[in-house]
Amino acid sequence: MLTDRTTPLLVRPEPEDPLADPDWREPDVPVQRLSWLRLGFLILVVAGLGAGGAAAVVHYRETAGPTAKSWAVPYVDVTLTPTFEFQDPAVNPANDVALAFVVADPSDGCAPSWGGAYTPDEAAASLELDRRIEQLRAAGGDVMLSVGGLINTELAVACTDEVRLTDAYRQLVRRYQLDTLDLDIEGTAVADKASLQRRAAALKTLQAERKAAGGTLDVWLTLPVAPNGLTADGVNAVRTTLEGGVSLRGVNVMTMDYGNAGTEPDMLELAESALEATHKQLSDLYLQLGVQLTSPEVWARIGATPMIGQNDIDAERFTVDDARGLATFAVDKGLGRVSMWSLNRDAPCTGTFTNVVVHSNTCSGVSQEKLAFSKMFIDLPGGTVGDSGREAVTIPAQSGVTDDPAKSPYPVWRLSAQYVRGYKVVWHGVVYESKWANQGMDPSAASDSATPSPWSVIGPVTATDVAPSPSPTVTGVTAEWSPETVYARGQKVLFNGLPYEARWSSTGDAPSTEYPISPDDPWKPLFVVPGEPVTG
Structure with missing residues (x-):
């Protein structure tokens, strides 16, 4: 998992583990913003890679279909020494880069800080952060900010005042x-429902x-x-973010630190x-x-973030060849x-x-040339930070959604x-199908490997659907059910035009019309x- 490395290196323990905008369209491939100086340098870099480097990704660009818009935006650990x-x-x-991590200030949970060590002003003075961002932009690049991480406390968790939380995020944006904002939600924060709701409200504003x-x-x-x-908490x-009114650009998953992947896991296979x-x-x-x-x-709404090289789990190593495979997968699928x-x-x-197995902040712990992973992803043909063509779907409020039995094709x-x-x-x-016998299990509830859902999604209810029409399996039943009659086991009656058979003796108990019976x-x-x- 991603961490804020402001303290000496720590080896982390294994992890425990309605309607779309009618004007929405699949984003076009935008033009990269590169200065002539930066472009010239990148041409030299590509020229020196050889057949095994970014040239392979250039080939993907030529052969991939219309969904090949994957955008490369690696993380930079801002507060790590030496400064990158x-x-x-x-x-x-x-x-483009994702600058990590902004967290809650230890002395004021509603104030943003870099890694709990620098206020924004201190980062500008001590790390020259503002100046370096300006220089990157002048060279045609850009940044997104990553808020959260595994170490320290994310703002929405620490700050329970929604107004102040909103202002903290606003300070960063301005x-x-x-x-673009990247909210890295890890550890106990993933299950913190109150902070999820606060965060969504602030982002919506x-x-x-x-x-x-x-x-x-x-x-x-x-x-x-x-x-x-x-996980169920992740879903x-x-x-919660979508229902909170946030127009979500995408979900970036950390394909790393699986914890129980075996002695020699195939990291590319696990990522895919x-x-x-x-x-x-x-x-x-x-x-x-x-x-x-x-x-x-x-x-187009999914991202992948591997931990390059040696992962926090000793057996897990993501190699340069794995990176090449992920680049191929990204372009083939159109990964966002x-x-x-x-x-x-x-x-x-x-x-x-x-x-040897090395858990390091400043080297990968696997055989590679310097910047080999970066060069493997550099020519992914996606857009740039904040590209306005990459529109997100806005989810409407769901509180008033009620299923109409007269317009539902199934019970x-x-x-x-x-x-x-x-x-x-x-x-x-939505239409669901039961995967096994169950009772009281909400089809729309989140699930994970520990508590899998007994329901699978089939598809949406359409405007032409009508109520289900039962089909009798017997003929010749003519007696109408009467509340005064004493019925014996095996007797047959009609109720609302449908045939029933008594399972045992009864009187006054009307046949059920709630399906399944x-x-x-x-x-x-x-x-x-x-x-x-x-x-049968």
């Missing part, structure tokens, strides 16, 4: 003239202010991920698995919230963003640290109903309802 000169093209070949001023503010969420996707963090699973989760989530996106549209942790580490370890989900495998239901405008109901249905699996 991200503004210098000789040190940093990347056009001081650094930001078009800032986006509204920027829109009123004629601009945009893109927001990314950076979250931990496992090979089987986001809920995305849901995590990204595919995240794609499914976000597709389902947007659908549950009333937005049906195409597969490429979802991919590729980052890495971090530019500070994009160098071989030397001296006594060579060829509406009920908390008390007992569902068998294969049963289809409608819930909040419980096995504890005295009347067994002699008909099938659309969505009910055929048995």
Whole structure:
């Protein structure tokens, strides 16, 4: 996971683990903003890479389809010593960078600081941060700011005053003239519902202010991920942000530190698995919230951030070949963003640290040439920070969504109903199918590997759908049910035009019309309802 490295190196323990804007369109490939000086340098860099470097990515650009818009924006650990000169093209070949991390000031939880060590003014004076950002922009590059990280406390967690929290974020946006904010939510913060709601409210306000001023503010969420996707808390963090009114540009997953990947894990395979699973989760989530996106549209809202080289887990090493594979995957899928942790580490370890497991802030711990990882991603053909063509889908409020049984193709989900495998239901405008027998499990609830959902998403309810029409499985039943009659087991009756059979003796108990009909109901249905699996 990403960390703020303001303290001496610490080896971290294994982690525990409605409707779309009608004017939205898939973003076009924007033009990179490069000065002639910076462009000239990059041409020299590319020329020296050889067949195994960025030239391979250039080939991807020529052969990839229309979704190939992946944007390379590596992280820089701002407060780490020695200072990484991200503004210098000789040190940093990347056009854009994500500066990490802004956290809560230890003395005032509602005040932003760099790594808990520098106020913005102190960072300007001691680190020349403002000047270096200005220099990068003058050379055609740009920055996004990353707020959070695993170490220290994120502003929304520390600051419980929503007005002051909003002002803290506003200070950052204005001081650094930001078009993009990256919210890195890790550790216990992922499950902190109150802070998630505060953060969403603050970001919504800032986006509204920027829109009123004629601009945009893109927001990314950076979250931990496992090979089987986001955790339930991670999915809920995305849901809370969207339902809070934030126009979310995308979700960046940290493809690193899996913890239980085996003795010799294939880090590229695990990263691709995590990204595919995240794609499914976000597709389902947007659908549950009333937005049906195409597969490429979802991919454009996903980012990947590996920890280059030696990960915090000894067995996990992300190599230069893995980076080449991820670049290929990114272009093939149209991944919205590729980052890495971090530019500070994009160098071989030397001296006594060579060829051993090294957990270092300033070298990768694997065999590589200096800047080999950066050069592998540099020619990804995506846009730049804050590109206005990369519009995000705005999720409308969901509080008033109610399923109309007359317009639902399958029974509406009920908390008390007992569902068998294969049963289809409608819930909040989405059709789900039961993967196994269950009761009381909300189809729209988040899930993870520890508590998997018994429901799979099938698709949205359409405007032409109507109520399900049951089909009788017997004929010849003519007696209407009467509340005064004493019925014996096996007797058949009609109720609301449908046949039923008595399971046991009863009187006054009307046959149920709530589907599926419980096995504890005295009347067994002699008909099938659309969505009910055929048995026997």
